[in-house]
Structures are given as structure tokens and as C-alpha cells.
Amino acid sequence: MGKDADRLELRSVTDDEFPAFARSVGRNFGGEPSQPRIERLRKLIDIDRAFAVFDGDRIVANSGAYTFDVSLPGGTTRGCAGVTIVGVATDWRRRGLLNRMMRAILDQAREREEPFAALYASEAMIYGRFGFGIAAPHVEIVADTTRCRIERPVGTDDVSLVDVPTAIAAFPAIHEAARRQRAGMMSWTDAWWRTVLEYDPPDDRDGRSPRLLALIPDRGFMTYRWKERFDHMTPNGEVEIQMLVATDPEAESALWEFAFSIDLTTKVSSFMRPPDDALLHLVDNRALVQDRGSEHLYLRLVDLPAALTARAYSADGEVAFTVTDATCPWNAGTWRLAVTDGTATCEKLDGHGDVALDVAELASISLGGVRLDHLVRGRRASVRRAETVRLVDRMFATERAPWNPNEF
Ligand SMILES: CC(C)(COP(=O)(O)OP(=O)(O)OC[C@H]1O[C@@H](n2cnc3c(N)ncnc32)[C@H](O)[C@@H]1OP(=O)(O)O)[C@@H](O)C(=O)NCCC(=O)NCCS
Structure with a gap:
């Protein structure tokens, strides 16, 4: 049989088909998902939002959408389809399957009365044609902490390291308050919080510490890893901040100060920060904080x-x-x-x-x-x-x- 993409069936998967769906996701990104990873993905996505294209029994393309609310200027929020896990098997690429899947995802978002869809693009060239534009440009920050300091420190007495259950109880309310101050932030379900706080398999760490969790009660939190490194007996480790969210400027400063104060490290980095990050002005030497382009948030108006x-x-x-x-x-x-x-x-x-x-x-x-x-x-x-x-x-x-x- 020839490769006629029109004869392939596109539909949501069933629970029984989900492991095969998740393996297809893994294959199209060059990996094989473990059982815990498959179970985690299942908890994050509504089953009717996991789309597959079938060639007979074989899944040849996959995509999905998370159910989010995005925060908007003025503190309101609205439904937003978080488009994700888009992949097409190598032998079926460039035959219009992404076009068909995107159509299904956006039609479904419209049926669900979600005015927005959003995504992060592994390849920036792909999504403009589907009406996605960069709405939140992000920057990656790398600070040389051997040579720059926080100029007007507030002190770190209020910052404590906490365990996962404490974080799960405390972080969501802070995140929710921060969402009222900034547009573009997605709401998270319990399953999302468990993923970003609890799920921490050693093969995700790439030689870095387990995820560490810092809290200023009711005001701010930070999740980070640190990487130990010595060059010629001299400490040269790095603190990698995954999330630093605060609801007032003092809490924000205190969390950065905490990150800067971690022993045996010479760098603090964070991959996805806002371009108006407070850190850029908290430091005494702006030249020692690099901020360069990162993954940007793409947004689509589904219902203009x-x-x-x-x-x-x-x-x-x-x-x-x-x-x-x-x-x-x-x-x-x-x-x-x-x-x-x-x-x-x-x-x-x-x-x-x-x-x-x-x-x-x-x-x-x-x-x-x-x-x-x-x-x-x-x-x-x-x-x-x-x-x-x-x-x-x-x-x-x-x-x-x-x-x-x-x-x-
Ligand atoms: C990227 C990918 C999903 C595209 O799927 P596909 O089924 O081959 O895409 P389609 O044939 O439906 O093409 C849709 C449109 O996107 C364009 N396009 C597809 N891949 C593209 C790429 N890598 N760069 C630029 N444009 C691309 C096509 O030219 C087509 O445009 P047109 O409708 O104006 O002719 C697929 O190649 C893939 O799985 N790649 C590996 C995983 C990946 O990169 N996923 C993206 C996650 S963000």
C-alpha cells in the first residue's frame, strides 16, 4: 500500500492505547519512556486531548493539549490549550499529519470554549503558520557570583529548605498570587505540582543534585539543583534555578540572595526568566549577569x-x-x-x-x-x-x- 496520509485515522486514544501513545511520543523525540514517565504523562493530560494518527494498529503521529488557564493583564484568567508532545514518525513526515493534528487540537479548544492556545516550540519555524506568535519572550540568565553581589540585600533569614509535602501545601497559593501580577502564567493542577516538585528520577539530573525546594512562607518559593564541580582543587559549581516565584520585591531579592550564597558554586543560572527580571537591577555589576534569548511562550487566539x-x-x-x-x-x-x-x-x-x-x-x-x-x-x-x-x-x-x- 502506498503512503496516502488521507487514509490514516486521526482520533483521541483510549486508556488502553495510552502506553503505546506515550512510547510513540518518546520515539519521535529520540527516547524510550520509562513506566513512571508514562504514568506521569497520563496524569497530566485529559485522555480526549491525547491525539494519535493510526496506520492500522501502528501510531505514526502524536500530539496533545494540557488543560490550562492562562493569566491575563489585570489579573483575570481564561482557558488555554497547552499544545504539547507533537511528533510524527520519521517515515510519515511532510505528509500533512501535523496540519491535521493541529486542526483537531484547535477545533477541540474552540469546542471547549478556550479562547487561547499556547506552546513552546522546539523548532521556531513551525508554528507561525498555525497562528502562534511569541507573546512572552523569555531570557536565560547566568550570573557570575564570584564577582557580583546583590547590592542592597534584605537577608535570607526568612528562607528555609522544605520537603516535598510542605512545598505541595505551600507553593500553589504563592503561584496563584503571582499569576495575578503577571500575564502568561499557566494554572497547574495537583498532578502538575506533583510533577514539578515530587517527580525527580535520577536520569533527569545529569550529574546534578536532587531538586531542592526553598520557601518564604506565603511570599515566595524557589526550586533548584546544584552541580558540584572542582577545577584544579578550586570549587566551580553551579546553581540552576528551575523556578523562582515571589509575590513581593523583598521576597524576590531574598531568594536570589539565597541562591547566590550557596557554597562551592561560582554561577547562578536560570533558563527561563522574564526579560524584566529584578535580578538585572539587584546586582552591583550588571555586566556580570548575562541575559540571552531562551524558550519563548507562543500564544494563539482561538476565539479572537x-x-x-x-x-x-x-x-x-x-x-x-x-x-x-x-x-x-x-x-x-x-x-x-x-x-x-x-x-x-x-x-x-x-x-x-x-x-x-x-x-x-x-x-x-x-x-x-x-x-x-x-x-x-x-x-x-x-x-x-x-x-x-x-x-x-x-x-x-x-x-x-x-x-x-x-x-x-
Ligand atoms: C515537526 C513535525 C511535527 C512536522 O510534522 P509533519 O507531519 O512532517 O508536518 P506537515 O507535513 O503536516 O507540515 C505542516 C507544515 O509545517 C511545515 N513544516 C513541517 N516541519 C517543519 C520544520 N521542521 N521546519 C519548518 N517547517 C516545517 C511544512 O512545510 C508544512 O507547511 P505547509 O502546510 O505550509 O506546507 C515532524 O517533523 C516531527 O515530528 N519532528 C520531530 C519532532 C519535533 O521536532 N517536534 C516538534 C515539537 S515543537
């Missing part, structure tokens, strides 16, 4: 008017966007966004708007993490009048950069 009216805005105004959307055609057309006293309405119009752009670009500006001015200069959006750019950027501006501290 619901997505744009859910957030609070920084300035009143009225602007019409003419939007293209090849994957979700219900979003295409001209939409008037009108904000009065910070509250938005969005309705469809005839004719051309003030700004022309693809839905991916609208997603990029939707949380305030990317400015329209930047997209216009990057030739990804066009405006009829220059003052529209200033108006849109004032309306969409947020106090803090959007950020989601955990890849999914």
Missing part, C-alpha cells in the same frame, strides 16, 4: 473577540484590526476593539481596519510582551497612520512583562 476582551487595558481607545487567519477562519476579518474605562468590547466590521496583521502577530501583542511598533518595523504588521502604533502600544502596555516559568 473572547481573547481580546478578557484582559484589562492600560489606556482607552478604539482601533480596528484587519486580521488574516489561515487555520481558524472564524477569526479572519476586521475587528474593532473599543476600550472604555479599561474595559473592552470587540466586534466585527466591514471594510479595512487601522492595522493589518496576521492572528499570530495579534497574539504577540495581546499580553503586552511585544510592541506593535516592533512588529511594524519587522514588517509583520502595517498601519495606515503612525499614531495608531502609539495608541495600540499604550492600550496594550502592561506593568510587567508576561512570563510563564515552566515549559510544558
